[in-house]
Amino acid sequence: MKIAIDAMGGDYAPEEIVKGAVQAAQAYPETEIILVGQSERINEFLPTSDRPRNLSLREATEVISMDEHPANAVRKKKDASIVVATRMVKEGEADAVVSAGSTGAQMAAGLLGLGRIKGIERPAIGTVLPTLEGGKLLLDVGANPDAKPEHLVQYAIMGSIYAEKILGFTHPRVALLNIGTEETKGNELAQTTYPLLKEAPINFIGNIEGRDFPYGRADVVVCEGFVGNIVLKTTEGLSGAIFQLIKEKITATPVRKLGALAIKPGLKEIAQMMDYAEYGGAPLLGVNGISVICHGSSKQKAIFNAVRVARECVESQFIEKIREELPLVKK
Template structure:
């Protein structure tokens, strides 16, 4: 089924994905319809539940753009098992809609493993890519860097990490306008011999890859901005990501404790509150929305289960940006031009 809206960007949003679904997804959908007419947004999920929230919130949304899905994959579900047992889930229905050519992107704040699995097997992997990767941006002293992988797969072999490096290079080049982004391999020391077997083998592959490989980096280099792309497996990357996201809340707690000690402290905090809020904004996940899954045949954006309406809105806008920059096509072209063999 195709939408009648001739908008340039047709994006599917999983309305049943997040912890607060479908409320936050519906609120975000209302904002997108109101403020972004260039986006033709499609919702997948329990149509009755979606329309109930719309009625309660006074949100106007075209009924034709709601695709009913009778099942929902919960955060506690095993990804592979859930996709088999729940073929009519909002995730599966949404991915199939995109795979059939009806839309250009899929966005979900649902079960990460399920979205990765559905994207990999329903949208399909790009030829020559064995494992997709997902990454996100991280603010640093020099501006911004990106981290790949942040949780698509917790264990990766050297050839997989090389694939992540190639795909992330194209992504950063296109999205952040960096002609030759610098790659650093995250490990326990700068010397090439530091790290385990996988790190050492990956170092050798990257050195001979023709990519702009800086060398090994340590955790302190992430915020220094030593490189543009921080490369690691999903286990390490997800820990770094979640730690970074916890920093703003921790700093706010410190300020609150400081303010509670005296009226003068409270006044000082009030004076700088707005400045601090703006300064910490780059660390707030709501403003970058979600992470892009690289290596599949369509744009797939994955967000936090706890995503707010603002975060979900920004997830959709990130999908739009990736469509506009033709990130998927450029990765396909680069891999086809210089194929690589990846092994499990």
């Protein structure tokens, strides 16, 4: 198995990306890890001795920044790291690509370089969010701000397969994000999608409200990208604000600082549960190849876990499973 990693993508590239790649190469000696990017910069952070034998470099001279128009940049910068890494998957030089760079560029590279799986009209970006019942999948979180009912059905099927094959859920519970749990609630999109999901080959449990998600009351939650991205960003911001507030208040006085020592282990456990790096990333669902999207601020641990996710996608034949399930959808 070969995993191509975009070494130039992300807030902490290439240093943290390289560290994660080295860790993955050491943990998975049977997997070839290929760092794609500017070799001169990458070599600065590679170990001078004991470099893993299954770690190699692929030169890519260009980088796509976060502020560039994704599709235009992918078309113009043929030698950009994410473009080269995706092309390697297309041409069979790699089995999967991992990147923490521009999500838009990665999606554009996936669509232009890999194409869509037959039967998928639009791809979706899924993300695993922490809940009281462990990580649960939310999609779409930004690939398509607008969506049609049939798109949400496709998201649900792909999300269900991912939850089963990668997250390990048996008969994953799939829910539609809505403003109420009743079947008749919601806007036109939600009301039209609901009966279609009831007929889809998934374990559809009905509508779920935003407040239910943190309690893990569904394993896969489906919505259009506009809503999903707001939910994702609000969750991230609220989580950070709560932890900052806790830190400030429990250390505000000498007495509270003494009490903070007693609860410190518990706070560490909570922080670990809420850490996106534990999940690494999730594949761009719907493209005809495995392209794992990581958080832009990913560091070593997140990249390592993203490689784990990529390996699991390859080993479970994730793409093939989606192809098998799609013909079951009633038109």
